[in-house]
Amino acid sequence: MVSFQQESDGDPASKPWYELGSAKHQGTEVTMARILQEQYPSHSLVLAHDVLYTTYTRFSILSMPGVEVELVSKPDLVVNNSFKALPRSAFVGTPGGDNVSAELVPSVEYGGFKLTWKDRHFLLYIVHFARGLSTNTQFFLLHDGPEEPSHQLLLAAGSxxxxxxxxxxxxxxxxxxxSSGLWKDIQSANWDDIILESDFKAAVKKDVYGFFESRDMYKRFKIPWRRGIIMHGPPGNGKTISVKAIMKDCSVMGYTPLYVKTFKNFRGDEYAIQAIFDKARDTAPSVIVLEDLDSHITEQNRSYFLNQIDGIGGNNGILVLGTTNHFERLDPALSTRPSRFDRKFLFDDPDRPSRRLYVKYWQDQLAGSEDISFPEALAEEIADSTGKFSFAYLKEVFVSSLVSLLKEREEGHDVSFARCVREEIATLRKQLDKPQGPEVARNSQLAMVH
Incomplete structure (x- = not known):
C-alpha cells in the first residue's frame, strides 16, 4: 500500500509551475510532465485534457463518486471563483440574516491532490492555462505502478x-x-394537462414514440431509421408544452433529448450543425429539438443543414423535431419534402369544442373551491365568447380572473368569479385585435400538411 506524506516544504511541483507560468515558454504539457517525472521518478504518468472550446469538463475526477480526495499542499492551491446569480426562489439565508442572491463557483487554476479510488492511490495535478484565444485544463495523473489503473480512473471519470x-x-x-434547469423545467409537462383534441394528441404521441419503437420494422424493410416532424401554427396553442412533454418522456424511455437554442457561435453555423448531428449520432436513439425552426435556417447554412438532415453521415435513430409559428417562411426544401420532415402537425387556434374542453379542465381544477361558483352556463358562455383566442389567451382569462378575484375580495369587495371572467375576456379581446365573427368552418384540430 502506498502512503502519501505531507511535503515539509509544500508541493514540490508548485515552484517550477509558477516559474513556468510567469516565463516565455511553449509546450506547457511537456514541460510540466518533465517537472512531475523529476519530482516523482517512481510513478507512471498519464496526461489528459479537456477538449478545447467546451463549457463542461470531461474529467470531473475530484467530484466523482467513490474518489477520496486530499490536498498535496493547501498553501499552494490556486482556486479561481466566478460569480453565478441565483433565482429568487433559491435565495438562502446567512447567519447575519441577509439573503444571498448569488453563489461563487470555484475552479482550480493549479492544484495537487492525493486520490484514493478502488483501494488504489494516485496523485492528480490540475493546471489551467491560456492557449491562443481559449483556455486549457490539463490533468496529470501519477500512480506508483503501471499506467493501466490511471487509464481506468480516467475512463470511469469521463463516463x-x-x-x-x-x-x-x-x-x-x-x-x-x-442543463439541470432545463431538466427541471420539463418535469412539469404532462400530457394529461395539455388540452388538445384527443385524436390530435394521440396522433402526435403515436408519431413520436412509434418511431422509436419501430426500429425492427425499419430494419426489416430496409428503410433508413430516421424521421422529421414539424409542429406549426400561431403562438400559444401548445407547441412548446408538447415539446417539453416529449423531451420528458424520451428522457425516461432512454431516448436522448437534445435541445438546440441557436446555431450562432464564433466558428460559424456549419460547425454548429455538424456538432449537433454528431452528438445526435453519438447518443442515438435521440431527438433533436429545434424550436422556431424558421429562425435557425438561413440562406447561408441551408445547404449544409439539408445535407446533415438527409443523413450524409448516417442518421439512424434520430428524430428531428422542429416548431415554427410561421410555416410559410420555411424553405420548401424543408416544408414540402417528406424525407426530411415527414409529418406536419398544425397547432391552430382552438375551435369551439376545443375551447369547451379547455374550460372543462379549469372547471375540474376549481371544483374544490367553495367560494368560486363555476356553473355550466358560465362554462358555455366562456367557450362562446372566446373565438379566435389561443390556448395561451384562454389560460390568461382564468389566471388573471383568479388574481383579480382574490385582490377584490381582499379589499372587501363582493364580486363574483363570473364578473371577473367577463372583464378579462373583454380586456383580452381588445389586446388581441381580432374582431370576433362567424368562425370559419374547418376540420378538427387534427390538421396535417403532407
Missing part, C-alpha cells in the same frame, strides 16, 4: 461526466452543455 444526472443536453453558443 460518469458524460452521463446525464437529472440534466438535459443543450446546445448554445457553439457548445454542448448539461
Amino acid at each position: 460518469y461526466q458524460n452521463e446525464l444526472h437529472d440534466e438535459i443536453w443543450q446546445f448554445v453558443d457553439g457548445f454542448w452543455q448539461k
Whole structure:
C-alpha cells in the first residue's frame, strides 16, 4: 500500500509551475510532465485534457463518486471563483440574516491532490492555462505502478461526466452543455394537462414514440431509421408544452433529448450543425429539438443543414423535431419534402369544442373551491365568447380572473368569479385585435400538411 506524506516544504511541483507560468515558454504539457517525472521518478504518468472550446469538463475526477480526495499542499492551491446569480426562489439565508442572491463557483487554476479510488492511490495535478484565444485544463495523473489503473480512473471519470444526472443536453453558443434547469423545467409537462383534441394528441404521441419503437420494422424493410416532424401554427396553442412533454418522456424511455437554442457561435453555423448531428449520432436513439425552426435556417447554412438532415453521415435513430409559428417562411426544401420532415402537425387556434374542453379542465381544477361558483352556463358562455383566442389567451382569462378575484375580495369587495371572467375576456379581446365573427368552418384540430 502506498502512503502519501505531507511535503515539509509544500508541493514540490508548485515552484517550477509558477516559474513556468510567469516565463516565455511553449509546450506547457511537456514541460510540466518533465517537472512531475523529476519530482516523482517512481510513478507512471498519464496526461489528459479537456477538449478545447467546451463549457463542461470531461474529467470531473475530484467530484466523482467513490474518489477520496486530499490536498498535496493547501498553501499552494490556486482556486479561481466566478460569480453565478441565483433565482429568487433559491435565495438562502446567512447567519447575519441577509439573503444571498448569488453563489461563487470555484475552479482550480493549479492544484495537487492525493486520490484514493478502488483501494488504489494516485496523485492528480490540475493546471489551467491560456492557449491562443481559449483556455486549457490539463490533468496529470501519477500512480506508483503501471499506467493501466490511471487509464481506468480516467475512463470511469469521463463516463460518469458524460452521463446525464437529472440534466438535459443543450446546445448554445457553439457548445454542448448539461442543463439541470432545463431538466427541471420539463418535469412539469404532462400530457394529461395539455388540452388538445384527443385524436390530435394521440396522433402526435403515436408519431413520436412509434418511431422509436419501430426500429425492427425499419430494419426489416430496409428503410433508413430516421424521421422529421414539424409542429406549426400561431403562438400559444401548445407547441412548446408538447415539446417539453416529449423531451420528458424520451428522457425516461432512454431516448436522448437534445435541445438546440441557436446555431450562432464564433466558428460559424456549419460547425454548429455538424456538432449537433454528431452528438445526435453519438447518443442515438435521440431527438433533436429545434424550436422556431424558421429562425435557425438561413440562406447561408441551408445547404449544409439539408445535407446533415438527409443523413450524409448516417442518421439512424434520430428524430428531428422542429416548431415554427410561421410555416410559410420555411424553405420548401424543408416544408414540402417528406424525407426530411415527414409529418406536419398544425397547432391552430382552438375551435369551439376545443375551447369547451379547455374550460372543462379549469372547471375540474376549481371544483374544490367553495367560494368560486363555476356553473355550466358560465362554462358555455366562456367557450362562446372566446373565438379566435389561443390556448395561451384562454389560460390568461382564468389566471388573471383568479388574481383579480382574490385582490377584490381582499379589499372587501363582493364580486363574483363570473364578473371577473367577463372583464378579462373583454380586456383580452381588445389586446388581441381580432374582431370576433362567424368562425370559419374547418376540420378538427387534427390538421396535417403532407
